[in-house]
Amino acid sequence: MANAAIYLFGAPRVELDGAPLVTDTRKATALLAYLAVTRQAHTRDAIAALLWPELDQTRARAALRRTLSALQHGRDLPWLVTAREQVQLALDAQLWCDVHEFEQCVAACPLPLIDADACAAYRPQLERAAALYTEDFLAGFTLRDSAAFDDWQFFQTEGYRHTLARVLDALVQCATVTHDWSAAIQYARRRLALDPLHEPAHRQLMQLYAWDNQHAAALRQYQECVRILDEELGVPPLEETTALDAAIRKHQAPLPPDHPVTAPPALAAIQPTQPPAAIPLLGRAIEWATLQADYDAISVRGGRGRLFVVTGEAGAGKTALATAFAQAQARRGAVLLATAAYPGETPLSYAPLSMLLQRAAAEPALRARLAALDPAVLAEVGRLVPTLAQFHPAGAAPPPDPVTAQSRFFTALAATFTALLAGDLPGVLLIDDIDCADRATLDWLTYFVRRLEAQRICVMLVWRRGELPAGHHLHRHAADGRRQGQVTWIDLTPLSRFDVARWVRLALPSRTTGHETLADRLYAETGGLPFFVTEYLHMLAQDDAASHAAAWRAPASVRDFLLARLAPVTEVARQVLAAAAVIGRSFDLPTVTAASGRSEDETVAALEELLARRLVIETGADRLDFAHAQLRQIVYDDLTHLRRRLLHRRVGDALAMQARRTGDEAGVAGALVQHYRLGGEPEKAAQSARLAGEQAQRVYANRAAVDYFRQALALGAPDACAIHSQLGDLHTLLGEYSQAEAAYTAALTHCSADQRADLEHRLGRLFDRLGDMAAALRHYACAHELLPSDATSLHARVLTDWSLAVLRSGEIGAAAHLAQQGLHAAEAAGDAAALARSQTLLCLLARRQGDVTAALAAGGAAVAAARQQQDVSILAAALNSLALVHADAGDPACAIPLVEEALTQATRIGDRHRAAALHNTLADLHHAGGQEEQAMAQLKQAVVIFAEIGDVAGGENAEIWMLREW
Structure with missing residues (x-):
């Protein structure tokens, strides 16, 4: 049974019998640190919410299960106790943690020490505690996606620093009692490094240098104190410090104690550094x-x-x-x-x-x-x-x-x-x-x-x-x-994001969580401009709820500041600035010229005025930007509703005209949606939304495409059947199967008789993915029945997919019959994509029948045909089928590259379910080849996606996890 050691001072690490325990994710390290420090049982819900705040409860718990499983895989960790609802670390002789021992050493010492006997008795414990604290708690470690954990880590670090300061103060006292000046100076310098603004620590070090006859060092320490206080706080040293410096210069410093001394109250415990007055x-x-x-x-x-x-x-x-x-x-x-x-x-x-x-x-x-x-x-x-x-x-x-x-x-x-x-x-x-x-x-x-x-x-x-x-x-x-x-x-120049974050912590000391998120947002709103940062923080200090608002309204002082900057601007420049505000924070000369209604010369002159006044800035050869985010919003808010509508319409027309000249209508369609909608042109907005959705779909930006198509429907776009059908395809790729079914069902209510067969076919493919073969077969049969006589390409596709569903149901003979019909229909239609799909099915049939030679031939033909068609989805299916044949033949070395290419194609189009299935296949292949580490990595990725798809699909659907061939 392995003995474990957890080191949390400095970079976190775990050792089993002296060998490092390698964790697969930072979340596993964070989990062990949290359990070790808190030393109590925690509910799975609480830990999941702490470490995976971006996920809902079900998905977060699933991620926690995977993390715990990965930690325990192949290891004997009796101290990691996992129950159905709780997780904890069992503290016993087999588990040692530096934080535990540090706290035990400190707890054994009655700080502050009261006499020389106490110093002699407790000095070993204090020295052990100081030695354990090698660096700050979890130094260099962070979870960027968990603000709550980072906040917990921050306060733990501050607490341990506070305790270390008390330990070092006591050690200085112990060394002073015995006139061990070298040790006392070492501890005092370490104490000062914890808080360079702690003036009593500077005085203490000056005094120790003087007692050790290091007068030059004592005087340098005073100069260092003066410098730091000036730089950080803008204040001179206290009279007490100045007096000590003067005494040292005259060689009249107080004599060292010859008897036990009590630690000065100012040094007995570190106090939180107060925010500077300015x-x-x-x-x-x-x-x-x-x-x-x-x-x-x-x-x-x-x-x-x-x-x-x-x-x-x-x-x-x-x-x-x-x-x-x-x-x-x-x-x-x-x-x-x-x-x-x-x-x-x-x-x-x-x-x-x-x-x-x-x-x-x-x-x-x-x-x-x-x-x-x-x-x-x-x-x-x-x-x-x-x-x-x-x-x-x-x-x-x-x-x-x-x-x-x-x-x-x-x-x-x-x-x-x-x-x-x-x-x-x-x-x-x-x-x-x-x-x-x-x-x-x-x-x-x-x-x-x-x-x-x-x-x-x-x-x-x-x-x-x-x-x-x-x-x-x-x-x-x-x-x-x-x-x-x-x-x-x-x-x-503006402050850095780091400085803004420091400012947030100092200005809002009562706020215990969310500092980093707030700092990110504050930096984005203010651009790091100190006056803006000051005023926003003043607003947030008075109204904490404002920090959670979807949009921040500029404080009155900031608005007044920006309005004062706008006051001397000429009328033409104001008109150009208004047009720019409608375009967005970033704009170009042609668009703002067309939208403002001014000539190019007038617009250029106005922009030069605005540049000179630092209201706008140049961000490139052809683009300009508002100097402050809130400036754009103030200018926009001050426009009348009628003026806004007019300008949005002008901007939309200008962008559309430029796009027609360049042939890039799809590239600006997303912007046109906004401008035409706010410009009172719903028909143009709907047309642009559909165009933007189709462009996003072409580049596999599936989530964006869903948003655009929904906007198109809301704006009353024509051909609702086609748009709902496209939404169904996108939700399918995203693994959102209940939304996909709803979209296809909505399409059926808007479709014509000729379109119904295609929708029934899509529904069949959806239920095929879900593993509901009965529903899939019903929809395929319905689609076949509704097919018009001239729909030969669709006929081939329906027969091919129907054949696969029958094959997955175990009826090989019936599947082969349908497959042959599908192949003949594809050949008759001259549809190369359908032909490649039919070849893939023949490969799967031959595999089921144990005919490896025929399966390899059909699979190779399917891959070759799919490459010619450049159809990503069909190519991924063909590669996967051929790989499965090689795997059955005991040749994982040939199978793995095929599956990896199929995974690349599935990921490219955003097909999450099939990507998960391919990760799963890769895990099996690596396992068969004895590559356990690679197998585990692939399996973890598969489990994550499968779990998310299962959650979205609703309920526990085991068939989702069984997808292997398609």
């Missing part, structure tokens, strides 16, 4: 590090100032990043002068600068600096801010000189800001939305930043991408400096 900075660590490094370099370079540019599209978080960074430097002691430009103040010269100077005059700390300025400088600047005359009432500006006036004024203004921003750290001049500033302000800023090399000043300008004229001197200077590495240029 969550919108999430995902901007690289940008923050770049800003900080270049800012710090200003002092290192000996007084060479630098221009910082933060740009990006509207809503990208430019203001949040720039403001947070500037404020972080102010908390460190830098002088900060911050303002913003506003669109309405463009006619006011120097408006942002005037505002800054007025604030400085009212600030006590800066008033003294203004008062110390040269009277001539104050007099010049007083032209802009008259209140500055209070500092030098007697000062008077020199008379204006047209040649030197501007230069003198710019110089005085630069001297004023240089004085205001002076300090131990480089001062920060921040102007947000500089693209809205007046021309005079931009000209002075160009003058000022060109002279920054002589000043210890950081000028930070924020503008919306594309809004500051590229030809302006300031833009050119910034661009030149960027190329030369003299300007720090931060171009903010």
Whole structure:
């Protein structure tokens, strides 16, 4: 009896007597992990719902049965206890799990430890627990199709990390008591790695380095603490940490304890990391590090100032990043002068600068600096801010000189800001939305930043991408400096999907499940734009039910934001944008031109305006897209019902005309359904729906074809009999036999007398698949009776299929008689496809009669004829029949390639039932050849499909599983 070991810290693995147990699927690994950790019996329904949420209860239970069967196949696993309704792992001496032992070791220790005796007594248990925790729980393992399991895994991981933190804190305490500094530092560094934002852990490591006489390491640890807190939270260290750093620098750190100590309360247990005060900075660590490094370099370079540019599209978080960074430097002691430009103040010269100077005059700390300025400088600047005359009432500006006036004024203004921003750290001049500033302000800023090399000043300008004229001197200077590495240029892009997922977890801490699904949807809705993410999460936090809605309505703030972006758009551009919104999120020039009713020149000019405003973007040589998904929806929603109908009709006509020119009517039929339906053209919509269904059927997109044909019927398409018949064929291929029968039955109510024989034939083939031979024979007989005298091809097909049903009923003589009639009818009709089908039947008859030679000849002829006809379904049947003959002859090596080709053809057309039967045949052939692993893999695939077809067909239909020849 094998001893088992389950390892769940790190990449999960299972060993039996030291050898790895290889599981066939990740679901099996997840099942063992879940049972091992929970250590209790679970109902099959609960486990099935957890691991297979995409399946209904019956199919999920079937998948669980297959997984359990695969685990136990050929193995002695007494600890895996499976009952009719429950599954569990039996905990005994034969089953060891690292998670169990980890928990037992921790449970044996009364944490926190209270004295040196406790440290000595429990240190071995704690060291064992720390050694067991090699990596995080199930590191690198995930189930992408089970959000519930991933959420369970996430919280288990957090719990074990929490416990490990307590263990490491206790080990640091134990090592400190014995002055084992090397071990204490090792445990403390591991403790800090669990949560780099846990400031007490930084202090603890600094203290241990100092006690171990590693003063340089202690000081570096403080610098690391400062860096991480700045990057992640935008805050300085606590006074307690700063004081410890100062003490270490002066070699006055507290002495190590010479007696037992109790773990500090702050270190006794890890606390959940709180979301940063400014969550919108999430995902901007690289940008923050770049800003900080270049800012710090200003002092290192000996007084060479630098221009910082933060740009990006509207809503990208430019203001949040720039403001947070500037404020972080102010908390460190830098002088900060911050303002913003506003669109309405463009006619006011120097408006942002005037505002800054007025604030400085009212600030006590800066008033003294203004008062110390040269009277001539104050007099010049007083032209802009008259209140500055209070500092030098007697000062008077020199008379204006047209040649030197501007230069003198710019110089005085630069001297004023240089004085205001002076300090131990480089001062920060921040102007947000500089693209809205007046021309005079931009000209002075160009003058000022060109002279920054002589000043210890950081000028930070924020503008919306594309809004500051590229030809302006300031833009050119910034661009030149960027190329030369003299300007720090931060171009903010949308957040990644990973960052959005982190944001979801931080912003919705009370939500315990579905984070990944919500993150996927939020990312799709917002495109990762921080402002949108913020507002949507605020909406979801207030109304959790909204997250489950089929469609999310944009929050009012997002709508207002986008409407404000639309406000300055010209009327022609609005019309083009409306036509684009009706087309869809992605559109092309010819279609939007035709739909908008504007000339090509007008449309191009409008699109150039929209591109400049970042309302649309180019996604290829000929295609454009809305910059935001919600922008398209807002534009569409604001259209009147009449305007929408008109535009949908125009778009439909434009697409149809383009398709006629290219000969690709079927390719656009799916889009035409939508536009003509919403454009009030039901007849055109129905015609397009049928065309789209036939195109989908041609490329074996069976599910899409079903949807289109149903739409065609709902829209009143003519020839309902043919459409219902096509639906029946598609449901048959999909293994949805009850729907197929309903479709054929509906077709019978709409068909003519000439069509009835064909429908009875189709019903016969349906019941033949289901193994209901009695019903199949009735329908074949009815079809034969109803056949018109001139239907020779259909006559051959009916006789052939009828013969197969009789053969499967065990009446070989009668089947042979019908087969010969079918062969003669196919030859008389000159129907090569029917002839190939007849040859396949003759092959099966000869096989039943034990005539291998005749069976091989007929099978070979059937395959050759089917290849010539390029009929996938007939070819798959012929290949399967010939393979069965080779298998009977004891030649699996010849049979296997034939079945594999037949499987490829059946899969190609989406015939799920026959694909399952072919998987089953391959399993038998591999088993006969001694290839057990391949046999098991094929059998599992067969079982999955058979089970799904059985569920859809309704009830337990064992005949479905018996399909082998057709």
